[in-house]
Amino acid sequence: MPSSTPLGVLDLVPVPSGATAGEALRNSIDLAQRAERLGYHRYWFAEHHLNPGVAGTSPAVLLALTAAATSTIRLGSGAVQLGHRTALSTVEEFGLIDALHPGRVDLGLGRSGGRPPGERAAPPPTATPVVDGRAPNGLLIPPPFSFERLLGSPRIALQRRLLQLPGARSQDYAEQVDDILALLAGTYRSAEGVEAHPVPGEGADVEVWILGSSGGTSAEVAGRRGLRFAANYHVSPATVLQAVDGYRAYFEPSDDLGKPYVSVSADVVVADDEATAHDIAAGYGLWVRSIRTAEGAIPFPTPEEARAHAWSDADRDLVRDRVDTRFVGTPSRVADQLEQLQEATGADEILVTTVTHDHTARVRSYELLAREWQRR
Secondary structure, three states: HHHHHEEEEEEEEEEEEEOOOHHHHHHHHHHOOOOOOOOOOEEEEEEOOOOOOOOOHHHHHHHHHHHHOOOOOOEEEEEEHHOOOOOHHHHHHHHHHHHHHOOOOOEEEEEOOOOOOOOOOOOOOOOOEEOOEOOOOOEEEEOOOOHHHHHHHHHHHHHHHHHHOOOOOOOOOHHHHHHHHHHHHHHOOOOOOOOOOOOOOOOEEEEEEEEEEEHHHHHHHHHHOEEEEEEEOEEEHHHHHHHHHHHHHHOOOOOOOOOEEEEEEEEEEEOHHHHHHHOOOOOHHHHHHHHOOOOOOEEOOOOHHHHOOOOOOHHHHHHHHHHHHHEOOHHHHHHHHHHHHHHHHOOEEEEEEOOOOOOHHHHHHHHHHHHHHHHH
């Protein structure tokens, strides 16, 4: 039954055009409070930098602020970017939050951030057949988007330089995850045999997740350590089946998790009718274009600002996979599409991310979806 598949929220803390970062933060805290009342299971904050239209730069700070304003909903990072962080700083920050809000914190870990582009392990082929751009149940799986242009852009290079201390080098991701797990468990020993016991941090009741967009390194790290895995249909829809299949192929049971556990994200806008939903979602393509051109996410446009943009064929090609795979419409239509996504990926949870210019419309979207999902 759909209602047995929990829904969560992924929040980028979007800044609408004409608004301030402070207004965006207040909107996000308000949305978290409403999501808690609506029965959403988790509320995660993403980490992004140097984006005029995204204020979610520090998941740990956002979680601390939101934890103080809520009481029951689980709160987490989707994800902390380990490329420019250490295992100790990550454990200590999340340990601080857990110390005041025990049992509510998810530590989602990602690879990007200060990590430079380099060789990537070839992921295993997906076990799920994709024919004519569709999964067996009809879910759209578009052609892959190449992120090489983004990774090689001057803005991304500057971001790496500003995030990382001069001369510092990112730790191997698998080793870094192992260090985090050891520091949390109280079993950390250096190569010289010296113990480290972070306070707060050691023994923190946090749920560790790995976020990944493919069936490569992140899926392998999550699977071999028996950790929970979050795959991104909303960021990389072309590789979502590869990601979940790879994770399950690598999975080995752990003390914490006996079988694979997967969350999958989707871009969603819901309104009372189709026309309204598509109107309030109109700014999405232009917003994605700003990300894909490496200029950084612009403040989220109004529908009027979005319609004023003169689209070239190159623009449309740049955002096509993201625009075609978002779910926009009435509660019934969007819930049907989320069911299809859940069935195709075998997701244990669905993580919904909704970005609109108007905060009231964004809240209404989550409200309508929650009611429809619970009704099924």
